[in-house]
Amino acid sequence: MYDAPNLETRVTQTNTKITARGVQVFYGEKQALQDVNVDILDNTVTAFIGPSGCGKSTFLRCLNRMNDTIASARVEGEILLDGENIYDKRVDPVQLRAKVGMVFQKPNPFPKSIYDNVAYGPKIHGLTRSKAELDQIVEESLRKAALWKEVKDRLTEAGTGLSGGQQQRLCIARAIATAPEVLLMDEPCSALDPIATAQVEELIDELRASFSVVIVTHSMQQAARVSQKTAFFHLGNLVEYGDTSHIFTNPSDPRTESYITGRIG
Amino acid sequence: MYDAPNLETRVTQTNTKITARGVQVFYGEKQALQDVNVDILDNTVTAFIGPSGCGKSTFLRCLNRMNDTIASARVEGEILLDGENIYDKRVDPVQLRAKVGMVFQKPNPFPKSIYDNVAYGPKIHGLTRSKAELDQIVEESLRKAALWKEVKDRLTEAGTGLSGGQQQRLCIARAIATAPEVLLMDEPCSALDPIATAQVEELIDELRASFSVVIVTHSMQQAARVSQKTAFFHLGNLVEYGDTSHIFTNPSDPRTESYITGRIG
Amino acid sequence: MSVFLLIIVLGVLAIAGFVLGRRRALSSVDGNTRRLHSLPGYYAWHGAIMAFLPAMAVLTLWLIAQPLVIERQLADYFPAEQFENDSQRILLMADVRRVAEGLDVAVAAGALTPQEAETITVADGSVRERLGAVGVALGSEVTPEVLDAAQSYRALASTGALGRAIVTLIAALAGLAYALRITHGDFRARNRVEAVILGVLILASTIAILTTVGIVMSMLSETIRFSSMYPFKDFLFGLTWQPSFQGNSELGLLPLLWGTLYISLVAMIVAVPTGLFTAIYLAEYASPRVRSVIKPLIEVIAGIPTVVFGLFALVTVGPFLRDWFAVPTGLGSSGSSVMTAGLVIGVLNIPFISSLADDIINAVPQSLRDGSYGLGATKSETVRQVILPAALPGIVGAILLAASRAIGETMIVTMGAGAAAKLDMNPFEAMTTITVKIVSQLTGDTEFNSPETLVAFALGMTLFVITLGLNIFALWVVRKYREQYE
Amino acid sequence: RDNVQITGSSTVLPYSTIVAEAFGENFDFPTPVVEGGGSGAGRAKMCEGVGTNTVDIANSSSRISQRDLDTCAANGVTEVMEVRFGYDGIVFASDVNGPEFAFTPADLFNALGAQVAKDGAIVANPHSMWSDFNSAMPAQEILVLSPGTKHGTREVFDERVIYEGCKATGAYDLFLAVAEGADDKAKARAAKGECTKLRTDGRNVDIDGDYTETLARLEADKKAIGVFGLSFYQNNTDKLRVGTMNGVVPSTESIAAGDYPVSRPLYFYVKLAHLDVIPGLQEYIEFFVSDDMAGPDGPLAEYGLVSDPELAATQDMVANRTPMGPLN
Amino acid sequence: MTDATSAQSPAPAPVRTSLLTQNALMKKRNAAEARFKAYGVAAICVSLSVLAIMLWTIFSDGVSAFKQATLSFPVTLDADALDPKGNRDRAEMMRVTTIGYTKLLNAQLLAHLEARGISTEGVTDKDVAAFISRDTPARVRDMVLEQPALLGQTIEVSGFATGRIDGYLKGRVTRDTAERDTNISVAQLDLADRMQAEGILTAKFNWSFLTAPDASDQRPEAAGLGVALIGSAYMMALVVIMVLPLGVAASIYLEEFAPKNRWTDIIEVNISNLAAVPSIVYGILGLAIFINFAKFPQSSPLVGALVLTLMTLPTIIIATRAAIRAVPPSIRDAALGVGASKMQTVFHHVLPLAAPGILTGTILGLASALGETAPLLLIGMVAFVANYPASPLDGGVLDPATALPVQVYSWASRSDPAFIERSAGAIIVLLAFLVTMNIIAIILRRRFERRW
Ligand SMILES: Nc1ncnc2c1ncn2[C@@H]1O[C@H](COP(=O)(O)OP(=O)(O)OP(=O)(O)O)[C@@H](O)[C@H]1O
Ligand SMILES: Nc1ncnc2c1ncn2[C@@H]1O[C@H](COP(=O)(O)OP(=O)(O)OP(=O)(O)O)[C@@H](O)[C@H]1O
Ligand SMILES: [Mg+2]
């Protein structure tokens, strides 16, 4: 079951979806990211790897401007989505986030029923015209997140009463229900057992057909399995970015190599 | 770096620390655990594995009566710690929890400074007589949790401003600072990079010398690496319990085997 | 020893218990705090509590019991039939106590020597006058029996005081000794101290119950008296409120109840949206600086005395509404109206909703907001669909508090809505509320024992019952719709 | 307790404070504490019992009733001294810029009665203008701010104005004709009750508050007629224009002479049991009724009190500590 | 094997749209957002503009209360008139009442005007005497009784001018109103102008407004807030001391320790219901329990504080419970998990996090307690009290006192319009008192506020 790194690059299209140029992030005085430049491609799974606290989540949150909600956070530099600067004054972060969905590192289900958790996004975006359609979206999303079987009889129970892994999958279901163009996933499988992990990985692969997926993971194998591109972060720097196969087999930066081989953390 | 399962059983002593007999847990009407019987040994690392939602966290919370705080939860059966029923009326859950420490699945640092997060336990248990001693305990705990290097210059900053993995390690540091006899860890490494994981695993191994450690994990490798005993949960049942080496090489229950080989989830 | 002095001594013993408890605990483990079950401070507190609390309880019991015992002892001085009769006995004992205390005062003031106080008889001239000279008021001349009883009372009381001091001190020392004896490393001092704290907490929460009991008791007997003077059914279902001096008043509740509900409704229609939107803006949109300025500013509104608001209603809002709304729409020409009072009360209640709700909203974890924003929800959607449901119980509490204040408001209604009790749908008509009538019936010029005055108590009772119903309903709503986060 | 405690009528309150203040200045006793709160409430407080935690004096703008005396007696307050120290005039005033009003009780009854006599029959009050029933009066809408039903002033207003007006317009006889009752007395009472019912269509506004509220209302609605105490009016002559009653202008003189009909006596009640107990009590009441205070040239009269012509008798009574007899 | 395989492939990729353009739905949602935000701004504007109006009214009516017209003129203390027996015996000198002093002062003022060549044309002697507040003779008398040596000397007396002259200097009384006012004449105003020009009549800052006790209806100029300030300060201090621990303790028990059953439901409903009890009913309760039963003295700040405590308690409890309930359970879990007892969890973690809410409740509760008159009515604090209560150590909390709102209320109902101005001035003082009281709470609250 533990596949070897999937080296086959199944990139069907290589349009750049997101371009980051000179991104710097500060929390108050402290700089958390230094001068990150990266191109995230469409129809591609990009993995962010790196030791804990190196700035992966921080960068991820830049991509859909979730950093706006942290009072002390300040973002500099330029991030383009389909060529448009998302930090432009005219850009509505709401619209941006509808396009760039996110699964957070700590599962944060709403204190609502499981159904309402998933139905929330489609409702506010007006994705459905009838209750039946909504039901279908909810079911489909839960199925894709590999949660349907466990919760189909308790859709009206609170999402907060689920186990840790279930909550995580609920959050994944919630994110894909809104059909974003880019999906940012911050350690989506950290609380999942291998089978559920495999299912989510399968989902990610499937999503790639139409979207761009960015995934933060600590599992080198997972990065290797699901991603086509990998970015390695270290101490707030994007050290290396390239084809996953390349990074894992032939990293150009010594830090990357040491991390992959387990020498720095 | 990905060691093969550590099959060598380094059990130095096999006193039973915790005995569970016929434990059943209900959330309201719903039964989450059925008739769990298990003996957790002293100076041993016990791993709980099983698919997401199978009741691992629930059982873990039984062991130090954290389920008392969930209004809808009801525990039946008997759990003995050093031969004393912890659900006895005369038992003070506070004292119990001081002996049986816990790291939660979702990192939950106090909204206080990093230092205060770690120092809290030693303070309320009167483990130190001077500020210097306390400083030392804090430093040592943070070191053991592999967090010291990252936070030593920012001990007065809020624990909630840390990255996900840092928060997780902070919670580990907080738990070991009180020097419990049994340490319950619910997926302590889920948000950690391989190096940090290795450090925590090293810590666990170290703790085993004097204490009993129970760890919930989704990583079969991790279970194999750190634990001497493994319990496999499935759909609220303890399916199989035995030596880790035995469970991973020669499971007696077909469900265990399917899980380990990745067929059920 | 006086009670006050006794309490001071107990305090000193408590401090001793504090020091000794701690010392004893530490010495039992040779200073190694790790071997203590609880933190040393808990042993200290345990010592203090054990020295103080039981003794205090003994003292309290004694203070309650002593008068009863003495009363029994004094039975001989009075004819049995007089003493058996409860109300007469109470009057007699009050007299005896007053005379006895008067003698004490006289002795303290030097007007009588202690011997004189013990031996004085009615034959020695007017006791009333002599006590009056030292400032003790006696309703009438002292009878020989009362004087004798009072002297005996003094003797018993001084014996009692001695006994009280001895017993209390013994209890304190025993408590202290017990605490020290059981203090050792394994003793669960924390649990003991926490149990005491828990007791204090429970006691504190019974104050609320006692207040209710007090309110009901202080109104119930007068309400019953009222119902014996005025048919209660007419009161509850009467459609006219027309008290008069000549008697034969009509005291129907319904117009007042209607006014109360109508005015409160208008007030809540003003206060709830304004308050909630203010809270939402402050918690979710405003910058911390703006928030830290505006929130206290709005809270100032809660501190403006209601008289000022009343005058505002009367002088500004009333004529404005009359000239711009009521007259043009033909709804009337009254300066004071339900609308006027409702609007002003509503404004007054804004800070109650805005500040409390702001705190509750602020306490909703950020992760829930993030979850919602991450799905592409706008702030308002997040607020409406995620934050408000999560904050519901607190917000309902705030709204209830505001509604309560609206119902209980007097000054603004008197000035803004007038004193006319009317059943009318027109919000531009003058009406009045139950609370206003409670105040005016209580403070007016008619005699106390008339239904016109006593009706105030009946009104209070009814209001109490009605708001109880509303609160039960609110609790039910909260139970039904609350969403518990995490 | 070393200070005198006084409670009761808000009408008497200003007089009481003026005396208390002067008393505090001129004697070595502390200044008495004077409370308002209403005559009824004050008498009730006085009747709660004897003792230093009860009040010494109850001010009252109406005479104590037997029922209150009974309560007193039941609580041990057996000896009470009744001191009448002057009269309070009640005036009708309008906005100072408005027209002049010359009232008679009949006018006020016609304006305010719930039912009035019209063409020899009882009808629901049809009047909306003062000129509707008396062409001599200004053509101004009727709006009267009358004292609330709990105020002593209301009783006088009912008795001396409305009831008189009711009789004068013949409405009383018409009410009496249809009144139900066992005997003549009951019928008369019923008829009087009908007389004193005021209209509820908004043209009569009961003021539960004090005269300042009436004044504020009058300023908010200039066409209103307000009912005030004489002293209040005298302090606000720049805002109010007083109406005459039966042609008499209200003033301390005209009331003392008995020409102006709408006035009432003011009292205070002293708990005799406290006299030698509370320091300064005796001195205070003697000071109160002295000519320096309550006399026709004293500060009380200056403030608007109509001095009692029988003040000398009262002074004797106070000096002798004569308790009041049973009410007749 | 998995759910995912059973599902169809994802919906066809939607048409990619620019971030800079908005579709119809987005426009609608943004409009809703803008509206929502506008409601918030509007709501705040409503509150703030009402506050501004109220403050403006209060200040424009009330600031003048802090100024006071003062008359200064030399007075020769005629020994024969003030000490007829001439033996400087206090008891004898006491026999000359303020009336005697009034006569003396009146004559001396007239003499002084003449000496300064100020014409008193068209003004009677009595009208000139009406310039001097009735308070001045009393002060001079006190001074003489204290220092009999002053007799026979000439001293400079500086005392208040009466209310209407004071009003003239502040613009409240004009020649227009004076024409209709029987209490003052235009000629008197002319005289006032002349006296002002000569420096006899001046307007000064009025400290005694803050320090002097209440005065009777005939001397609004002398009335001050001294007793009321002390009374309010005593009461508020006692209320804080009693209500905060009680309220927080009760809330902690109910929210954290009490079993959730019918009984605690009853308590919960009961507490909300207590908040709806009109404040006057608390007065009834206080009268019955504290005065009639416990025999505390009438009019005392202690009883007032007890009544206000009971009245404020529900507000504090409701706010505190809501705040405690809003603390996320994970914080409690964390503390319990390291072996903290429930009590420690509550006191170390939950209470600090609930502190902002508790402080808000305190601010609101104390604000209404500070402004409350009705319950004080029944326990005798709505009164005329001219003597200062003693210091708290001497049992001052048992002495008669009034409170700020009482002074506002009773001045507002007096007949002399000068009291209306004082009433507004008293409101300013009350608000200042409130703000001072709140500042501590507000600073604390800001310190505790945080999101997690
Ligand atoms: N507070 C709760 N209320 C109701 N049901 C709950 C609650 N907590 C857990 N459950 C349910 O109990 C079952 C066991 O949950 P538990 O948290 O023990 O799972 P787990 O083995 O820890 O899973 P995971 O690996 O996903 O954390 C799940 O079905 C879950 O939905
Ligand atoms: N809200 C915040 N305030 C201050 N510092 C922060 C905040 N969030 C993160 N940081 C700091 O910024 C750095 C990067 O954090 P980030 O969350 O991006 O790490 P990460 O790569 O996601 O780590 P992990 O794998 O542990 O989640 C860390 O040092 C962290 O302590
Ligand atoms: Mg992270």
Ligand SMILES: [Mg+2]
């Ligand atoms: Mg779990």
Ligand SMILES: O=P([O-])([O-])[O-]
């Ligand atoms: O206050 P009064 O009783 O005089 O109306």
